[in-house]
Amino acid sequence: xxxxxxxxxxxxxxxxxxxxxxxxxxxxxxxxxxxxxxxxxxxxxxxxxxxxxxxxxxxxxxxxxxxxxxxxxxxxxxxxxxxxxxxxxxxxxxxxxxxxxxxxxxxxxxxxxxxxxxxxxxxxxxxxxxxxxxxxxxxxxxxxxxxxxxxxxxxxxxxxxxxxxxxxxxxxxxxxxxxxxxxxxxxxxxxxxxxxxxxxxxxxxxxxxxxxxxxxxxxxxxxxxxxxxxxxxxxxxxxxxxxxxxxxxxxxxxxxxxxxxxxxxxxxxxxxxxxxxxxxxxxxxxxxxxxxxxxxxxxxxxxxxxxxxxxxxxxxxxxxxxxxxxxxxxxxxxxxxxxxxxxxxxxxxxxxxxxxxxxxxxxxxxxxxxxxxxxxxxxxxxxxxxxxxxxxxxxxxxxxxxxxxxxxxxxxxxxxxxxxxxxxxxxxxxxxxxxxxxxxxxxxxxxxxxxxxxxxxxxxxxxxxxxxxxxxxxxxxxxxxxxxxxxxxxxxxxxxxxxxxxxxxxxx
Amino acid sequence: xxxxxxxxxxxxxxxxxxxxxxxxxxxxxxxxxxxxxxxxxxxxxxxxxxxxxxxxxxxxxxxxxxxxxxxxxxxxxxxxxxxxxxxxxxxxxxxxxxxxxxxxxxxxxxxxxxxxxxxxxxxxxxxxxxxxxxxxxxxxxxxxxxxxxxxxxxxxxxxxxxxxxxxxxxxxxxxxxxxxxxxxxxxxxxxxxxxxxxxxxxxx
Numbered sequence: 001x002x003x004x005x006x007x008x009x010x011x012x013x014x015x016x017x018x019x020x021x022x023x024x025x026x027x028x029x030x031x032x033x034x035x036x037x038x039x040x041x042x043x044x045x046x047x048x049x050x051x052x053x054x055x056x057x058x059x060x061x062x063x064x065x066x067x068x069x070x071x072x073x074x075x076x077x078x079x080x081x082x083x084x085x086x087x088x089x090x091x092x093x094x095x096x097x098x099x100x101x102x103x104x105x106x107x108x109x110x111x112x113x114x115x116x117x118x119x120x121x122x123x124x125x126x127x128x129x130x131x132x133x134x135x136x137x138x139x140x141x142x143x144x145x146x147x148x149x150x151x152x153x154x155x156x157x158x159x160x161x162x163x164x165x166x167x168x169x170x171x172x173x174x175x176x177x178x179x180x181x182x183x184x185x186x187x188x189x190x191x192x193x194x195x196x197x198x199x200x201x202x203x204x205x206x207x208x209x210x211x212x213x214x215x216x217x218x219x220x221x222x223x224x225x226x227x228x229x230x231x232x233x234x235x236x237x238x239x240x241x242x243x244x245x246x247x248x249x250x251x252x253x254x255x256x257x258x259x260x261x262x263x264x265x266x267x268x269x270x271x272x273x274x275x276x277x278x279x280x281x282x283x284x285x286x287x288x289x290x291x292x293x294x295x296x297x298x299x300x301x302x303x304x305x306x307x308x309x310x311x312x313x314x315x316x317x318x319x320x321x322x323x324x325x326x327x328x329x330x331x332x333x334x335x336x337x338x339x340x341x342x343x344x345x346x347x348x349x350x351x352x353x354x355x356x357x358x359x360x361x362x363x364x365x366x367x368x369x370x371x372x373x374x375x376x377x378x379x380x381x382x383x384x385x386x387x388x389x390x391x392x393x394x395x396x397x398x399x400x401x402x403x404x405x406x407x408x409x410x411x412x413x414x415x416x417x418x419x420x421x422x423x424x425x426x427x428x429x430x431x432x433x434x435x436x437x438x439x440x441x442x443x444x445x446x447x448x449x450x451x452x453x454x455x456x457x458x459x460x461x462x463x464x465x466x467x468x469x470x471x472x473x474x475x476x477x478x479x480x481x482x483x484x485x486x487x488x489x490x491x492x493x494x495x496x497x498x499x500x501x502x503x504x505x506x507x508x
Numbered sequence: 509x510x511x512x513x514x515x516x517x518x519x520x521x522x523x524x525x526x527x528x529x530x531x532x533x534x535x536x537x538x539x540x541x542x543x544x545x546x547x548x549x550x551x552x553x554x555x556x557x558x559x560x561x562x563x564x565x566x567x568x569x570x571x572x573x574x575x576x577x578x579x580x581x582x583x584x585x586x587x588x589x590x591x592x593x594x595x596x597x598x599x600x601x602x603x604x605x606x607x608x609x610x611x612x613x614x615x616x617x618x619x620x621x622x623x624x625x626x627x628x629x630x631x632x633x634x635x636x637x638x639x640x641x642x643x644x645x646x647x648x649x650x651x652x653x654x655x656x657x658x659x660x661x662x663x664x665x666x667x668x669x670x671x672x673x674x675x676x677x678x679x680x681x682x683x684x685x686x687x688x689x690x691x692x693x694x695x696x697x698x699x700x701x702x703x704x705x706x707x708x709x710x711x712x
Contacts, residue, residue, distance in 0.1 A: 039561060039676035164600055166613040172600035174618055181633035188637040192644040199648050203674065207561070210671035226658030229665065230673045232545075232558040234655040236568040237576045241651035244582055245644055252640045259633055463562040470538040470564050 021313045022385060032126055032464055034308040039462045042309070046204075046456045047211055049304045054451055057303055065443030072437020075430050076151055084154050086430045093413045093425040096406075098152040099263075101435055103405040104288070105145035105442075106186065106260055107281075108398075110253055111289025112138025113193055116200070117249035120242075128460040129314045132204075133300065133449070134293045135197040140445040141292075142190045144438045149182075151434075178262035185259035192252055196245050199238075202228050204454035257285040264408065271351035271412030274339065280332035284401060287325035287371070290318050291397035298391045300450060309456050312385055319384040322397065326375025329404075333372060351412055359424060360411045363403050370400020529663035529711040530555075530683040531694050532670065533703035538564045541678035544701040545570045548680055551697065555683040559664070559673040576654065582647050589642030593635035594628075602626050663711050670709070681709065 021030045036042055079086050089096055112135040119127040150159050162183045164173050173180050206228035209221035228234070258278035265277040294315065301310040340352040355364050374396045377383045384390065415422050449455070462468055535541045538560075545558050549572050558567060599607065602625035603615035617625055652658065664670050664681065673679050680701070682694055691708075698706045 043561075043675045164596060166609070166611050170614050170616060172616045172618070174620065175597040175601050175634060176618075176620060176623060176627050176630040178633075181637075184634045184637040188641045191641060195644055195648045199651070203562075207674040210674045222660065226652070227660055227662055227665065228657065228674070229662060229670075230559045230561055231655075232560055232564070232567050232571060233573055234657070235560065235563040236573045237578055237651050237654055239563050240576050240578050241647050244579060244647045248640050248644045248647070251636075252644075255633070255636060255640075262633070459562040463565075468538055468562060468564070470542040470566060472539055 018307070018312050018385070018387065020385065021311050022316045022381070029466075030313055031466075032129060032311065032313065033461060034311055036308055037465075037467060039465070039467070042461055042465070043207055043211070043458055045306065045309060046454055046458050046461075047208055049306075049450065049455055050208060050452055051211065051213075055303055058447060058451065061443065062447045065440045065447060068437050068440020069444050070440075071433055072440055075433040075437055076147075078430060079151055079434075080156050084152070086428060088426050088428045088431055090423050090425065092416055092421050092423050093410060095409050095413060096425045097427055097431040097435055098148045100402065100405045100409055101438060102145050102148035102152075103260055103281075103409075104402050105141045105148070105438065107257065107285035107288045107401060107405075108292045109138040109141035109145060109189070109193070109289065110257060110282070110285035111293050112136070112141075113189075113196070113249050113253040114286055114289065115293070116196060117246040117253060120246040121250060124317075125464045126314050126317055128457050128464050129310050130293060130297060130318070130456075131460070132197075132200065132457045133296065133446075133455050134289075135193065135200070136449045136453070137292060137296060137446065138193050138289075139190070139197055140442050140449075141289075142186065142193065143445065144442050146186060146190065147438060147441070148434075178259065178266045181259045182263055185256045189252060189256045192245075192249055196249055199241065199245065200457060200460075201454060202226060203230065203238075203459040204457060206230065207458055208454060254282055257281040264412075269412050269416060270345070270347035271355065271408065273348075274336060276332055276335055276339070280329070280336075283325045283328035283332065284371075284404060287322060287329055287375075288398060288401035290322050290325070291394040291401070294318055294322070294390055294394040295398060296446065298387055298394075300455070304450065304455065306456065309461060315387075315390060316381075316384050319378045319390055322394070323375050323378035323384075326371060326378075326397070330372035333368065347417060351415070354415050355407060355411045358411065358415060360407065360414070363407050364411070367400050367403040367407050370396045371404060374400065527711060528684050528691070529709040530681050530686075530689070531691070531698055532664070532667065532707050532709050533680045533698040533701060534669065534672075534705040534707075535678040535680070535702070536704055538567075538678065540702060541680065542567055542570055544680050544703070547701055548682065551688070553682055553686050553688055555686040555689075557681050557683075559670070559679040559681060561672075561674050561676060561678075564678070578647070578650055578654065581650055582643050585646035585650075586639045586643035589639040590635050592642070593638035594631065596638075597631040597634060598626065663709050666712055667707075667709050669705070669707060684711075 019034050021032075021034065024030050033042065036045070087097065112131075115127050115134045116131045119131075150156065153159055153162075162173065162180070173183075202225060205221055205225040209218060209225045212218040212221050258281065261277035261281035264272035265274060267273060297310055297315065297318075301307050337352050340348045343349075355361075374393050377389075377393060383393070410425050414425055533544070535544055541558055541560060541564060545567055548556055549570070558564075558571060560567065599615045601616070601618045604617055606612050606614040619625070623630075664673075669677075670679065680698065680703070682689060682698070684691075688694075695706055
């Protein structure tokens with residue numbers, strides 16, 4: 001992060017003090033865009049990231065991620081050509097790193113749609129600064145997630161059997177199985193997130209098209225922008241469509257991790273067979289997803305000089321959500337233990353005691369300390385608004401959430417009903433390589449996104465600036481006659497207001 | 509910042525060669541375009557539009573844009589998704605007849621641990637996902653279709669000044685095919701709205 005050559009921006013200079021816009025002024029709104037009052041400045045701030053050469057740190061990160069991605073290719077090919085035996089799986093522990101990584105990545109993928117859909121429905125305007133790259137993160141995380149069940153099926157070339165496709169054996173998938181629900185949930189989630197992301201990006205791709213200097217850039221961005229001209233008649237349908245997509249994605253995002261949790265909860269393995277799983281998984285997913293957004297936003301705003309758009313207020317808000325969902329996760333952990341005791345089921349009771357004090361005790365306590373204790377520090381505003389601290393804590397949360405999935409999956413399987421079949425799971429180098437490689441895949445996709453696409457929703461940020469208000473002086477008038485709707489439009493059929501005579505004529 | 513200055517305008521393109529696409533007026537603030545839109549609408553033009561870098565709140569109402577029927581269509585698509593989801597599972601897991609779905613396919617009654625063939629509660633997740641999938645895809649697809657997008661060439665996109673419509677300028681465009689369009693009169697009218705610049709858009 002030491003080198004920022006051409007990307008340099010005034011706010012990123014040495015000795016820069018973060019502007020604290022976390023306090024809401026009385027009777028007003030804390031600004032979401034700092035130091036900028038003209039729309040062109042926002043355009044320039046975001047577009048120059050895609051238009052100029054990235055800083056050295058980008059190249060370094062890209063090469064590292066590319067190397068990890070290459071290693072992923074090695075591991076996956078070795079697995080396909082040899083068989084799933086190259087993983088450390090054994091008879092009771094038939095799911096381990098693969099499914100842990102799958103659930104981990106799907107969980108990461110929840111923050112993007114939460115920010116873009118749920119916060120949109122709740123009219124949380126601060127989402128505009130972070131939604132674009134959180135959505136991108138979602139899509140790349142789901143790609144990483146999809147990789148694992150894909151290669152886990154063993155005979156990868158038959159992976160299409162997951163889908164109900166006509167075949168010469170006249171066989172069909174078993175629709176009562178949660179594993180099949182998972183196929184539908186994750187693929188629907190990926191498709192809808194991709195559509196949501198792309199539709200949201202079209203106006204900004206048009207901005208990049210209209211600013212592009214080179215022939216190739218004009219052509220590529222022009223193709224991607226599909227002829228968007230900012231027509232208000234288009235915007236009207238676009239806004240309705242965006243609202244509909246948000247309304248559709250909201251139940252979807254809550255359903256996806258619920259369905260993932262059914263993979264476990266519908267089975268009869270002690271430690272998995274609990275009704276708390278769906279809400280607990282969803283809370284955990286949002287928890288880990290927001291932590292990942294913070295882990296990415298902190299270096300990205302530093303590196304690309306986006307501190308005026310991703311402000312301290314955005315980060316503070318995200319940390320509050322991490323705190324909230326962290327408390328939910330902590331509650332779920334304790335409730336699981338309580339129910340295991342209260343149910344009186346000996347297998348259930350054993351499974352939970354074994355988690356905390358059995359052969360995987362260390363994994364359990366890493367999980368508890370990272371997921372339950374760490375987020376509690378966000379009660380302090382000093383911590384919530386300290387860039388280095390929030391970065392470190394968000395990494396802790398990511399680690400903790402990976403271990404949560406490991407603990408749930410592996411401890412429950414390794415010590416199930418019959419002690420004679422108990423075993424231990426030890427990862428092989430292929431297990432670890434695939435896990436590390438998935439981060440490389442994620443990193444490569446994310447870095448390419450930062451380099452070539454609008455990282456921040458330009459049009460949406462402009463729309464939440466105070467300058468975007470078409471009635472800059474009408475607020476007092478609104479407060480008086482209350483009928484703000486009338487002030488906006490023209491009464492149908494009647495003579496329209498030219499210079500808004502109503503305000504001078506003193507309509508009640 | 510030097511990049512904030514307006515792009516250069518092709519001066520020769522002002523010379524009328526063929527029938528123009530229309531007239532374009534440039535404004536600088538949301539408040540200006542709002543007022544201009546109200547007056548263009550009041551003047552009785554039909555084929556005209558505002559081009560703005562972000563949706564200006566209330567501008568569609570000021571222009572008299574009718575509310576789109578998109579949500580109704582999406583509801584239909586969602587209902588279709590639910591029916592498809594139910595039929596897919598009922599057919600593949602609980603029926604034994606053949607239907608033609610691009611190829612002839614036969615259902616396969618799946619009897620697993622004595623559970624009923626029509627296990628409707630267990631089908632809900634897939635029904636739900638297909639409802640969402642079809643609704644979302646049709647939301648995006650129909651929105652683009654109704655907007656006549658994708659469209660890779662347009663007279664406005666060939667205009668250099670119009671490039672700032674996606675940046676920081678607000679345009680009113682009145683098309684030449686409008687029955688009230690008279691080049692000199694419309695141009696004077698647009699100037700009277702307080703436009704910072706009025707220009708002919710060639711049809712190419």
